Amino acid sequence: xxxKRIGRxxxxxxxxxxxxxxxxxxxxxxxxxxxxEDKAAYTELFNDFTKANPDIHVKFEAFAPENYAxxxxxxxxxxxxxDVLHVRAYGGLEQFAKAGxxxxxxxxxxxxxxxxxDDAKAAETLRADGKVYAVSFASQTLGLLINKxxxxxxxxxxxxxxxxxxxxxxxxxxxxxxPIANGTATAWMDEVFTGIFTGPFxxxxxxxxxxxxxxxxxxxxxxxxxxxxxxxxxxxxPGYTGIDYATGQQLFLSGRAAMFAxxxxxxxxxxxxxxxLALDFIAPPAPKAGEPRYVSKFYDGGYxxxxxxxxxxxxxxxxxWMGTKEYGDKFxxxxxxxxxxxxxxxxxxxxxxxxxxxxxxxxxxMAVHFRYESPTGSELLQGAVQRMLAGNLTPQQVGxxxxxxxxxxxxxxxxx
Amino acid sequence: MTAARRRAVWIxxxxxxxxxxxxLFVAWPLLAAFRxxxxxxNGLAAAQFVGLQNFREVLTEAPFAAxxxxxxxxxxxxxxxxxxxxxxxxxLIAFALLKTLPGHRVHQVIVFLxxxxxxxxxxxxWKLFLHPLxxxxxxxxxLVGIHGPPWLGDESTALGSIIFTNAWHWMGFPALIFLAxxxxxxxxxxxxxxxxxxTDRVLMTRIIWPLxxxxxxxxxxxxxxxxxxxxxxxxxxxGLSGSPGGATDVLGLYFYRTAFGNVSSGLxxxxxxxxxxxxxxxxxxxxSALALxxxxxxxxxx
Numbered sequence: 001x002x003x004k005r006i007g008r009x010x011x012x013x014x015x016x017x018x019x020x021x022x023x024x025x026x027x028x029x030x031x032x033x034x035x036x037e038d039k040a041a042y043t044e045l046f047n048d049f050t051k052a053n054p055d056i057h058v059k060f061e062a063f064a065p066e067n068y069a070x071x072x073x074x075x076x077x078x079x080x081x082x083d084v085l086h087v088r089a090y091g092g093l094e095q096f097a098k099a100g101x102x103x104x105x106x107x108x109x110x111x112x113x114x115x116x117x118d119d120a121k122a123a124e125t126l127r128a129d130g131k132v133y134a135v136s137f138a139s140q141t142l143g144l145l146i147n148k149x150x151x152x153x154x155x156x157x158x159x160x161x162x163x164x165x166x167x168x169x170x171x172x173x174x175x176x177x178x179p180i181a182n183g184t185a186t187a188w189m190d191e192v193f194t195g196i197f198t199g200p201f202x203x204x205x206x207x208x209x210x211x212x213x214x215x216x217x218x219x220x221x222x223x224x225x226x227x228x229x230x231x232x233x234x235x236x237x238p239g240y241t242g243i244d245y246a247t248g249q250q251l252f253l254s255g256r257a258a259m260f261a262x263x264x265x266x267x268x269x270x271x272x273x274x275x276x277l278a279l280d281f282i283a284p285p286a287p288k289a290g291e292p293r294y295v296s297k298f299y300d301g302g303y304x305x306x307x308x309x310x311x312x313x314x315x316x317x318x319x320x321w322m323g324t325k326e327y328g329d330k331f332x333x334x335x336x337x338x339x340x341x342x343x344x345x346x347x348x349x350x351x352x353x354x355x356x357x358x359x360x361x362x363x364x365x366m367a368v369h370f371r372y373e374s375p376t377g378s379e380l381l382q383g384a385v386q387r388m389l390a391g392n393l394t395p396q397q398v399g400x401x402x403x404x405x406x407x408x409x410x411x412x413x414x415x416x
Numbered sequence: 417m418t419a420a421r422r423r424a425v426w427i428x429x430x431x432x433x434x435x436x437x438x439x440l441f442v443a444w445p446l447l448a449a450f451r452x453x454x455x456x457x458n459g460l461a462a463a464q465f466v467g468l469q470n471f472r473e474v475l476t477e478a479p480f481a482a483x484x485x486x487x488x489x490x491x492x493x494x495x496x497x498x499x500x501x502x503x504x505x506x507x508l509i510a511f512a513l514l515k516t517l518p519g520h521r522v523h524q525v526i527v528f529l530x531x532x533x534x535x536x537x538x539x540x541x542w543k544l545f546l547h548p549l550x551x552x553x554x555x556x557x558x559l560v561g562i563h564g565p566p567w568l569g570d571e572s573t574a575l576g577s578i579i580f581t582n583a584w585h586w587m588g589f590p591a592l593i594f595l596a597x598x599x600x601x602x603x604x605x606x607x608x609x610x611x612x613x614x615t616d617r618v619l620m621t622r623i624i625w626p627l628x629x630x631x632x633x634x635x636x637x638x639x640x641x642x643x644x645x646x647x648x649x650x651x652x653x654x655g656l657s658g659s660p661g662g663a664t665d666v667l668g669l670y671f672y673r674t675a676f677g678n679v680s681s682g683l684x685x686x687x688x689x690x691x692x693x694x695x696x697x698x699x700x701x702x703x704s705a706l707a708l709x710x711x712x713x714x715x716x717x718x
Contacts, residue, residue: 069684070676073460091683098459185569187657188680239548241660242566247549371683374674375479378681379657387661392571405479 028057029314032072032082036062041334048330049321056314058084069095076101076306083309084318087134088301089123091371096304097126097133103305104131109316112323119363120340123299127372134302135323138337141281141354142196142296142364145260145270147252148278150177154258158282160293162200162228165285169235172258179235181257183243184389187382189262194385195296195364196261196284197232198225203294204362211369213412218399226388226395233389241390253277264354265300268336281350283357295357296364299340373409380405446697452690460684470691480688486662487670494579494666495643502583503590503635510594511620524595528588535585539652542581543568568653571663578653578664585649586642590635597631598624633711637704644700647672657681667696 031042039060046058061082063071069092075081076096087093087102096102104126107113113121113132120136146158154175159165169179184190202225209215215222237243237251252260253274260266261284270277283293303322305315321327328341338346338355346352363369370377384398393401407413453470455462474480509527513520530538545552548566557564567577601624609623625632647668650658656673658665673682675689 066679067676069460073684077461095459095684099461101460183569185566185659186655187659188678191681237549239554239566239569242546242548242569244655247547371681374683374685374688376682379678380479382681383657383661386659387571390569390571390660392661401479408478 029083030059031084033086034065034068079308083315085304087304089299102133103307115341124302134304136299136302138300139340141264146280150258159285162285178237178257181248181252181260183240186245190385191382199294199296201225216403223395223399294362297361298364298367375405449690453694457687470687487665487667490666506590509591514598531588535648538585539649543653574663593631597628601627629715
């Protein structure tokens with residue numbers, strides 16, 4: 001079994017070598033990514049780059065997302081791999097950077113780093129040496145996707161407070177509409193669901209307390225916020241424990257459900273699947289009227305230079321260009337993502353609205369701060385919330401399980 | 417060159433390609449996994465030798481130990497239920513087919529048909545059948561007024577549903593092995609038993625059962641290895657996390673997500689992942705070797 005899987009890894013690495021070898025032509029650099037579906041957009045972007053830098057051609061090479069890290073790490077371990085790499089953020093970035101596979105970027109060689117906000121740089125920084133290893137490409141915002149037609153037909157307004165969420169959901173349900181499309185069967189979506197609805201109850205103050213070691217996830221604020229999630233169980237699809245991510249999306253897209261708790265990354269995808277969808281994206285409801293409605297925010301990943309790239313100078317030029325406003329503008333327009341580069345103008349009204357929501361945002365706690373070591377806060381929370389929403393754990397138990405798991409490596413939790 | 421020497425060269429020439437492929441793609445990765453299990457990792461690069469630390473952590477330290485133990489228990493359940501339900505039923509089907517009743521050839525094909533489908537297809541198919549809203553199973557139950565549970569979403573039914581799917585998929589295989597074993601028993605033996613007044617029940621338990629011991633050996637060993645390497649079906653039907661809440665987590669899933677990382681939740685951790693892989697490998701190798709000895713002895717006694 002283990003041998004078989006490692007065998008596949010070796011196969012993948014061999015394939016990777018083959019690709020890298022075939023691409024090693026002068027003036028040509030390769031870009032490795034897991035985003036096969038973005039090929040057309042990247043081809044257009046790279047054409048722009050070549051227009052400005054006629055001596056460099058960029059080759060786009062994509063790998064399956066679920067195997068991407070394995071393939072890239074195998075190739076990098078062998079001193080190969082793309083010259084410029086799509087990398088993830090936070091713990092996912094650290095795994096590559098810590099191993100010495102990526103070239104550190106500094107303001108001298110990549111002055112464009114100044115175009116990025118601090119939290120975008122932090123997402124691509126190795127904590128051990130404080131150096132930035134990649135240029136962030138997009139921020140993601142978690143909130144509520146709204147089907148405006150369904151709301152209009154039911155004669156209700158999108159909720160702004162928790163009480164409104166409950167009453168609107170009640171009305172929708174009475175009219176035979178599923179209020180919230182999410183199920184709990186896909187584990188990572190449970191973390192998304194938790195992040196969205198607990199966010200406004202916790203706020204940035206709670207995150208600061210966690211990071212300063214003043215609070216754990218057993219804190220009454222956190223337990224109470226988790227308890228709020230239980231109130232939503234009535235408004236999820238029937239048999240929600242068996243509803244997976246794909247089904248939730250379909251329920252929302254087909255208009256059988258009115259809301260979908262998800263990320264801004266759904267917008268482009270939803271529009272593609274149903275161009276007629278009257279889509280809106282709003283912040284989660286506030287605990288009480290007038291209180292801030294925090295959205296959770298995180299960075300997807302970045303563009304890094306392979307530490308062993310044959311042509312680091314050209315690779316660096318590409319990464320520098322990927323940190324410019326010109327790139328960010330076009331990237332956002334083509335891919336429906338929000339580029340974090342300062343001064344980027346987002347044409348699409350809905351995306352511009354999401355970008356505006358980021359003004360009142362908090363970090364997506366587990367992904368941003370506790371996905372560096374195992375067991376990750378994400379895996380602990382996902383499994384525990386899944387059980388809580390099924391009625392098999394209490395919010396207190398979830399808080400304790402998550403805190404104890406993280407305490408393995410997070411010193412402030414060990415004392416408590 | 418002598419004839420013997422030419423023969424030796426010829427054999428070496430024929431063996432070499434297979435040997436190279438086996439070494440490169442089987443032996444070397446296996447040894448690499450063994451080596452990784454004893455290393456601490458710096459991100460994705462093996463850093464320092466840590467002895468048995470990875471093993472100690474996955475076996476004794478929270479929360480890994482609890483996850484290892486939970487997954488192992490699930491594998492034991494899978495093996496036990498498959499042995500009784502899947503293979504027991506397969507034995508009965510084989511016996512029915514042996515009786516060459518009218519239409520037995522068609523039935524033989526039908527029984528074996530799902531085996532040729534890929535586990536991924538079967539997994540997706542049954543995931544759809546068991547879907548709480550659109551699934552065939554719950555729609556059918558609704559016709560008789562029963563609200564079926566979300567089979568794959570309920571902690572009490574999820575593992576059972578996947579085991580059932582496995583049995584549906586694989587039943588034909590042990591049935592075929594048992595049938596082949598039964599067909600090797602001489603007609604005279606069976607007819608003599610019949611003349612002495614043996615019923616089907618006696619025939620099945622006293623006469624055929626001991627005589628198909630070699631088939632049983634194969635079925636037990638393959639079911640054992642399959643159950644403890646179980647991966648495709650739970651992966652397709654429950655996902656890498658063993659949803660819901662780890663109710664379907666088995667060693668295969670746990671090892672895979674530890675070593676290769678679960679996108680959107682985990683990290684790649686080759687050290688602990690390799691330690692788990694080594695533990696699985698050793699456990700399966702040792703237990704199947706012991707079981708093989710016991711079962712072979714039983715064949716001779718029979």
